[in-house]
Amino acid sequence: MRLSGKRVLVLGASSGLGKASAIEIAREGAQVCVAARRTDRLAETVGEADGEVVALACDVTNEADCNRVIEEAVSSLGGLDAVVYAPGISTFGPIEEIRSEDWHSVLATNLIGVSLILNAAIEHLNVTRGRFVVISSITIDDSPPRPFQATYVVSKRALEALVEAWQGEHRQVAFTSIACGDTLSEFGHDQDMQKMIPIVQKWNTLEYLYGRMMEPVAIAEQVVNALAARETIRRIAITPSYPDKEDEALDYGEAAVEINRDKGAQ
Numbered sequence: 220m221r222l223s224g225k226r227v228l229v230l231g232a233s234s235g236l237g238k239a240s241a242i243e244i245a246r247e248g249a250q251v252c253v254a255a256r257r258t259d260r261l262a263e264t265v266g267e268a269d270g271e272v273v274a275l276a277c278d279v280t281n282e283a284d285c286n287r288v289i290e291e292a293v294s295s296l297g298g299l300d301a302v303v304y305a306p307g308i309s310t311f312g313p314i315e316e317i318r319s320e321d322w323h324s325v326l327a328t329n330l331i332g333v334s335l336i337l338n339a340a341i342e343h344l345n346v347t348r349g350r351f352v353v354i355s356s357i358t359i360d361d362s363p364p365r366p367f368q369a370t371y372v373v374s375k376r377a378l379e380a381l382v383e384a385w386q387g388e389h390r391q392v393a394f395t396s397i398a399c400g401d402t403l404s405e406f407g408h409d410q411d412m413q414k415m416i417p418i419v420q421k422w423n424t425l426e427y428l429y430g431r432m433m434e435p436v437a438i439a440e441q442v443v444n445a446l447a448a449r450e451t452i453r454r455i456a457i458t459p460s461y462p463d464k465e466d467e468a469l470d471y472g473e474a475a476v477e478i479n480r481d482k483g484a485q
Contacts, residue, residue, distance in 0.1 A: 220248030221447040226296035233260035235404035237305030239435035279332030289339035299343040309371035329374035393451035400458040
């Protein structure tokens with residue numbers, strides 16, 4: 220098992236990529252703490268993971284929560300070798316309709332929370348020459364950006380710069396950004412379907428989509444690879460393979476709300 224003896228905290232582990240990553244990390248022999256706002260959902264993650272997995276509560280937009288969850292993880296695990304950051308949210312709609320509170324909410328979860336967690340964790344990761352893996356998105360490479368999701372694209376592009384800044388000042392810690400393509404998850408499920416269908420159809424018309432979505436485990440496997448690597452893997456980009464047959468392609472109508480480009484909910 221490639222992560223035997225490693226002590227790992229996975230944030231955003233109540234569903235999606237966070238949950239899948241926690242399960243794969245535990246399967247590879249690591250000691251794991253999982254954290255999220257929705258602590259009731261963490262029971263599912265703990266139940267599906269191998270070994271003893273500890274569930275913790277954390278809202279990554281709350282600085283006190285971030286400090287506490289690192290303390291609790293270090294206490295429970297006896298130290299900290301790695302952190303995986305999977306939380307992510309988005310708004311959907313024209314950029315001119317984005318409200319101030321929407322910008323603050325998305326940036327607090329997708330960007331600022333990363334630094335709040337690192338503020339608390341970096342001392343421990345420095346000691347162990349540990350690793351920090353964050354889930355990003357292939358939307359950062361789209362030019363022009365996919366329309367109707369400006370908060371998400373801006374937050375993820377800023378996230379890449381943030382990770383570079385942390386790596387520049389803490390070179391003994393290995394930072395990895397995993398940019399993911401469309402993946403089946405709960406991302407966007409709180410949105411109105413009638414609003415989402417034309418947006419996703421527009422993305423398809425502009426050829427931003429691949430015709431199918433990946434399973435979360437495909438991303439989780441790469442999270443494990445980043446944690447187990449001999450050297451620092453700075454960035455991984457994962458996109459869906461195109462479907463073999465036309466009838467295997469995704470229906471971008473009723474399936475619109477299945478689209479997930481953040482790979483993981485809090």
